[in-house]
Amino acid sequence: MTETDNKIHLVSLGCARNLVDSELMLGQLVGKGHDITVDPVDADVIIVNTCSFIDSAVDESIDTILELAQNKTSGNCRRLIVTGCLPERFREKIAESMPEVDFFLGTGAYHRIVDAVEKNPGENRFPCILTSPESAPFQNSDALRVRTSPYTAYVKIAEGCNKKCTFCMIPKLRGGLRSRNDSDIVAEVLLLKESGINEITLVAQDTTCYGIDLVSTKRLDYLLESLAAVSDGIWLRMLYGHPESINDRMVKTVAEHSNICSYFDIPIQHADNSVLKRMGRRYTSDYLKRLFDKIRSSVPDASIRTTAMVGFPGETDKDFQTLLEFIEEMRFDHLGVFTYSDSDELLSHRLSDHVDHSVAEERYNRLMSCQADISLENNRKHIDRVCKVLVESGPVNGHYIGRTSFQAPEVDGITFIRSDEVEKGSFVMVKITDAFEYDLTGVPV
Numbered sequence: 512m513t514e515t516d517n518k519i520h521l522v523s524l525g526c527a528r529n530l531v532d533s534e535l536m537l538g539q540l541v542g543k544g545h546d547i548t549v550d551p552v553d554a555d556v557i558i559v560n561t562c563s564f565i566d567s568a569v570d571e572s573i574d575t576i577l578e579l580a581q582n583k584t585s586g587n588c589r590r591l592i593v594t595g596c597l598p599e600r601f602r603e604k605i606a607e608s609m610p611e612v613d614f615f616l617g618t619g620a621y622h623r624i625v626d627a628v629e630k631n632p633g634e635n636r637f638p639c640i641l642t643s644p645e646s647a648p649f650q651n652s653d654a655l656r657v658r659t660s661p662y663t664a665y666v667k668i669a670e671g672c673n674k675k676c677t678f679c680m681i682p683k684l685r686g687g688l689r690s691r692n693d694s695d696i697v698a699e700v701l702l703l704k705e706s707g708i709n710e711i712t713l714v715a716q717d718t719t720c721y722g723i724d725l726v727s728t729k730r731l732d733y734l735l736e737s738l739a740a741v742s743d744g745i746w747l748r749m750l751y752g753h754p755e756s757i758n759d760r761m762v763k764t765v766a767e768h769s770n771i772c773s774y775f776d777i778p779i780q781h782a783d784n785s786v787l788k789r790m791g792r793r794y795t796s797d798y799l800k801r802l803f804d805k806i807r808s809s810v811p812d813a814s815i816r817t818t819a820m821v822g823f824p825g826e827t828d829k830d831f832q833t834l835l836e837f838i839e840e841m842r843f844d845h846l847g848v849f850t851y852s853d854s855d856e857l858l859s860h861r862l863s864d865h866v867d868h869s870v871a872e873e874r875y876n877r878l879m880s881c882q883a884d885i886s887l888e889n890n891r892k893h894i895d896r897v898c899k900v901l902v903e904s905g906p907v908n909g910h911y912i913g914r915t916s917f918q919a920p921e922v923d924g925i926t927f928i929r930s931d932e933v934e935k936g937s938f939v940m941v942k943i944t945d946a947f948e949y950d951l952t953g954v955p956v
C-alpha cells in the first residue's frame with residue numbers, strides 16, 4: 512500500500528502538546544498529497560495519537576484504538592497506526608498485545624509518520640519505530656501544520672523535562688528538556704498571526720524552564736519579550752509553569768505587556784511539606800504563598816490556575832487537611848485535581864502507605880467542591896466588568912461562545928455572549944451580566 516492519496520483520519524488524545532504533534536503529523540501527510548477525513552468509516556488510514564501518563568489515559572487510549580479498529584472490518588480502513596505515549600511507554604509489549612494495529616510510532620518518531628502510512632511494514636510482525644524520545648527533531652517554523660482551531664493555536668517551545676517528580680511518567684515518555692531555538696519560535700508565531708490566529712498558547716512540559724539547556728542565556732522572559740514585540744493585537748498565553756522555575760523577570764515581563772495574558776498556570780501538586788518532599792517537589796507551602804502573593808502584587812489582574820494531586824502514597828487525613836486549607840486560603844481562579852495513579856515504573860511506587868482509591872476519590876470530591884465555591888465567588892467579581900472576549904463559536908440559542916484572557920482553552924470555563932451578530936475569531940468587548948461556578952455570560956458593548 513504505497514499510494515500517496517490516502518484518506519487519513521486522526522484522533523488526538525491527551526494534552527495540548529500531543530495536539531501539536533498531531534497537527535504536525537497531519538501537515539506532513541497533507542504535504543505528501545494525502546487527504547484528511549473527519550469520518551473514520553471513510554478513512555483508508557486511521558491514526559491514534561495516544562496518551563499514557565496515568566491509568567485513565569491508558570484506558571482511554573486502548574478503548575479508542577479498539578473502537579477504531581472495527582473500521583478495518585466495517586469501514587475502508589486498511590491501516591491502523593498508533594503513535595505517541597502509549598507505544599513509548601509499553602513498547603513491544605503493547606505491539607504484541609494489539610495485532611489489529613499495523614504500525615507503532617513512539618514519541619521520538621513523529622517525523623516518520625509518512626513512512627508508517629506509505630511504506631510496506633514488510634515481514635516485521637510488530638512494525639514499531641521506537642527510537643529514543645530525544646531523537647524527534649523539532650519541526651521548522653514553516654512546517655505544514657493542519658490546525659484544529661481557526662482562531663487559537665498552541666506553540667510548543669520545548670520538549671521533555673529534567674525534573675524528577677516521583678509520581679511522573681513524562682521524563683520517561685518525552686526524555687530530557689530540549690528547548691527550541693527562540694528565533695524559530697518567533698518565526699512560527701509570526702506565521703500563525705499572519706494566518707489569522709488571535710491567541711497563541713505557549714506549551715512545553717515545563718514552560719518556565721525554557722532555555723536552561725541552551726548555551727545562550729535566553730530564558731522564558733527573553734522569549735516572551737521577543738514574542739510580545741511581534742504579537743501586537745493578539746493574545747499570548749503560557750501553560751504548564753513550575754513553582755521552582757518561575758522567577759521575577761518572567762512575572763515582570765507579563766506585567767509589562769498587555770498582549771501577554773495575565774494568566775499563570777503553576778501546578779503546585781500539594782501544599783503539605785512532607786508530601787511535597789516525597790513527591791520530589793523542592794518547595795514548601797510558605798514558598799508557594801510568597802510566590803503567589805508576589806504574582807498578585809506585581810500583576811493586579813493576575814488569574815492563577817493550579818493543579819493538585821490527592822491520594823499520594825503516605826498522604827494522611829492531616830496532610831489532606833493542610834492542602835484543603837491552603838486551597839481555601841489561596842482562592843485560586845482555576846484548579847485541576849488528579850487522584851494519584853500508581854505504576855511500578857514510578858519512584859513513588861516504592862513509597863509505603865499507599866492510599867485506598869476510595870479515600871482518594873473522597874478527597875478529590877471534597878477539594879473540587881471547595882474549589883467550586885471559590886470559583887463562583889471569583890467569577891462573581893467580574894459582574895458589571897467589561898472584558899475583552901475572543902469569540903470562538905456560535906450562535907447557539909442566541910449566544911456566541913468565547914473566552915476572556917483569564918479563561919484558557921479547553922481547561923477553564925467559557926463566556927456566553929448574548930448576541931446574534933458578533934464575528935467569530937474576533938475580539939469583542941463584553942459586559943459581564945452573570946456568573947456561574949465556571950462560566951460567565953454577558954452582552955457586547
Ligand code: SF4
Pocket residue numbers: 672673674675676679680681682716717753
Ligand atoms: S516537572 Fe512536570 S513534567 Fe517534569 S517530572 Fe515534574 S510533573 Fe513531570
